[in-house]
Amino acid sequence: xxxxxxVVWIALAIYIxxxxxxxxxxxxxxxxxxxxxNAIPPLWWPPKPTLKNYIWALFSERAGKSLINSLxxxxxxxxxxxxxxxxxxxxxxxxxxxxxxxxxxxxxxMFPPIIFAIPIxxxxxxxxxxxxxxxxxxxxxxxxxxxxxxxxxxYFDEVPIEVEEAARLDGLTPFKTLWKITLxxxxxxxxxxxxxxxxxxxxxxxxxxxxxxxxxFTYPVVLPTEVVSSQVFYNRMTAxxxxxxxxSIIILLLFRKHIVRMYVLR
Amino acid sequence: MxxxxxxxxxxxxxxxxxxxxxxxxxxxxxxxxxxxxxxxKTTTLKILAGLxxxxxxxxxxxxxxxxxxxxxRRNVRMVFQSFALYPHMTVYENIAFxxxxxGVAEAEIRRRVKEIAEFLKIEKxxxxxxHNLSGGEMQRVAIARALAxxxxxxxxxxxxxxxxxxxxxxxRAELKRMQRELNKTIIYATPDPLExxxxxxxxxxxxxxxxxxxxxxxxVYENPENVxxxxxxxxxxxxxxxxxxxxxxERVIFESEGFTLDLTEIKDRMTHVPxxxxxxxxxxxxxxxxxxxxxxxxxKTILGEVIGSDTIVHFKxxxxxxxxxxxxxxxxxxxxxxxxxxxxxxxxxFDKRTEKSVLKRLSKNG
Numbered sequence: 001x002x003x004x005x006x007v008v009w010i011a012l013a014i015y016i017x018x019x020x021x022x023x024x025x026x027x028x029x030x031x032x033x034x035x036x037x038n039a040i041p042p043l044w045w046p047p048k049p050t051l052k053n054y055i056w057a058l059f060s061e062r063a064g065k066s067l068i069n070s071l072x073x074x075x076x077x078x079x080x081x082x083x084x085x086x087x088x089x090x091x092x093x094x095x096x097x098x099x100x101x102x103x104x105x106x107x108x109x110m111f112p113p114i115i116f117a118i119p120i121x122x123x124x125x126x127x128x129x130x131x132x133x134x135x136x137x138x139x140x141x142x143x144x145x146x147x148x149x150x151x152x153x154x155y156f157d158e159v160p161i162e163v164e165e166a167a168r169l170d171g172l173t174p175f176k177t178l179w180k181i182t183l184x185x186x187x188x189x190x191x192x193x194x195x196x197x198x199x200x201x202x203x204x205x206x207x208x209x210x211x212x213x214x215x216x217f218t219y220p221v222v223l224p225t226e227v228v229s230s231q232v233f234y235n236r237m238t239a240x241x242x243x244x245x246x247x248s249i250i251i252l253l254l255f256r257k258h259i260v261r262m263y264v265l266r
Numbered sequence: 267m268x269x270x271x272x273x274x275x276x277x278x279x280x281x282x283x284x285x286x287x288x289x290x291x292x293x294x295x296x297x298x299x300x301x302x303x304x305x306x307k308t309t310t311l312k313i314l315a316g317l318x319x320x321x322x323x324x325x326x327x328x329x330x331x332x333x334x335x336x337x338x339r340r341n342v343r344m345v346f347q348s349f350a351l352y353p354h355m356t357v358y359e360n361i362a363f364x365x366x367x368x369g370v371a372e373a374e375i376r377r378r379v380k381e382i383a384e385f386l387k388i389e390k391x392x393x394x395x396x397h398n399l400s401g402g403e404m405q406r407v408a409i410a411r412a413l414a415x416x417x418x419x420x421x422x423x424x425x426x427x428x429x430x431x432x433x434x435x436x437x438r439a440e441l442k443r444m445q446r447e448l449n450k451t452i453i454y455a456t457p458d459p460l461e462x463x464x465x466x467x468x469x470x471x472x473x474x475x476x477x478x479x480x481x482x483x484x485x486v487y488e489n490p491e492n493v494x495x496x497x498x499x500x501x502x503x504x505x506x507x508x509x510x511x512x513x514x515x516e517r518v519i520f521e522s523e524g525f526t527l528d529l530t531e532i533k534d535r536m537t538h539v540p541x542x543x544x545x546x547x548x549x550x551x552x553x554x555x556x557x558x559x560x561x562x563x564x565x566k567t568i569l570g571e572v573i574g575s576d577t578i579v580h581f582k583x584x585x586x587x588x589x590x591x592x593x594x595x596x597x598x599x600x601x602x603x604x605x606x607x608x609x610x611x612x613x614x615x616f617d618k619r620t621e622k623s624v625l626k627r628l629s630k631n632g
Binding site for chain 1: 316338340342352353364367368415
């Protein structure tokens with residue numbers, strides 16, 4: 001019994017190191033000078049820690065702007081996707097007759113995004129909105145809606161129809177019932193849906209890479225490009241990575257309970 | 267408020283939930299919609315409230331058609347079977363909600379909630395959330411929320427079903443008291459035939475979306491118009507025996523396999539004498555004894571169900587299993603000899619083909 005526990009603990013310890021090591025190495029590298037990053041033997045901690053990489057990541061023309069672009073695009077697309085997702089999810093939850101459309105909607109998430117990337121590029125080029133925030137917001141709304149609809153439908157399913165009927169009899173119109181009764185009841189679920197949509201948009205690389213160039217670029221596009229002549233600025237890249245990690249970590253910690261439940265139950 | 271319903275029909279998919287339902291509900295009366303599950307009770311109440319739209323048929327409140335008025339403007343109050351409390355609001359907020367929506371002033375809301383909470387003895391629960399309440403407490407809160415806003419029509423959908431036996435008895439008495447004090451029209455749906463007998467002024471019996479019978483509670487109880495009402499609106503259920511009716515000169519004799527009964531005494535009350543008939547006898551109308559009864563029928567017991575200080579004795583009358591209610595304890599194991607006697611005046615006679623009663627109404631209406 002004791003041996004079994006020991007084995008489990010060792011396995012877990014290995015796993016944790018496996019998972020956390022890249023994060024540790026990111027932070028370690030982000031505090032180094034560029035010539036220390038690839039030193040051999042490796043430096044397990046920067047001899048003279050520096051914050052200049054972070055200053056670059058936050059305030060430089062390219063990196064700083066990419067973070068702001070990412071913020072705009074993630075927040076904008078999440079707001080629209082969750083709003084539309086809530087309306088559609090409500091419909092699918094209350095009127096069960098269109099299961100076919102619901103499943104079809106879900107399948108759009110199963111295809112490799114690169115399949116859509118080229119036609120989207122061509123469409124946006126024709127519309128003249130390439131390299132704008134709007135382009136990325138439209139693209140991310142399209143990709144986030146299936147997720148938002150799926151999650152919101154699940155939350156709406158948990159609110160009994162009779163609670164809404166009681167609200168109607170208490171004097172609310174259908175829209176006010178949704179706004180004042182149903183949405184407040186599932187507020188934690190709405191928050192979790194917002195969190196996941198936001199993280200998805202924040203992390204997205206492929207479409208951002210294809211649809212943006214000099215104006216609307218987001219941080220994942222900037223990240224691998226910090227190469228000047230033959231010098232690769234891993235220290236700057238890792239500083240930007242560390243900053244980009246923060247929102248996801250904060251969101252996941254805040255909504256841990258709801259997000260775990262979401263994955264376990266559905 | 268008087269309520270009149272004309273020809274309500276409602277389909278859910280292919281399933282006909284209501285089939286041409288018509289009835290009237292008297293002003294300020296306690297009317298009970300009685301019927302087994304799936305009879306259409308909840309659907310009827312929700313259509314009255316405007317929560318479900320009927321496929322055809324009309325509804326009139328005090329003679330005025332309200333079919334197209336949305337629920338938020340009908341001012342009908344309803345207690346749901348599942349209580350449907352707002353889970354994210356405290357008991358106080360739940361009760362206050364309809365008043366808040368109606369734009370009542372804060373001080374008036376506070377006064378009104380306090381008054382209702384006292385009336386229903388839930389003052390101590392006001393700060394709690396619904397998931398911290400017991401079933402009985404939730405039910406009171408649901409009633410309180412329904413009462414908070416004044417209305418002329420209250421709908422109660424099986425409000426006692428989720429409660430335990432003892433609490434149900436108490437609440438039933440309390441509901442009757444409440445109705446007397448409110449003096450408003452109440453329509454109350456239940457599958458339990460005890461409830462109309464205990465508290466209903468009028469009863470509407472529904473089955474499979476159809477109205478089986480309506481009327482004053484005791485009138486319906488004493489004059490079931492068909493086999494379904496006879497059997498369902500009876501505690502314990504009415505015994506039904508299939509057989510044939512034969513005229514022999516001036517006599518009318520009921521014959522079933524291994525059992526005959528002379529019904530000449532009620533011949534004059536029959537509108538006609540169907541050859542294939544079903545007779546119904548309520549379990550407490552059969553005289554039962556372990557000793558010989560003069561002119562009685564000898565039977566062999568099957569078992570005795572002891573309920574409190576009463577016994578329901580099972581035995582076979584010919585080929586039919588019959589139950590008799592005896593107001594004392596008999597610990598029977600089956601196979602004992604016993605005697606029964608049936609008073610023809612207590613027998614109901616139905617035409618087997620139509621399942622309709624062939625008896626004229628008893629004049630002594632309760």
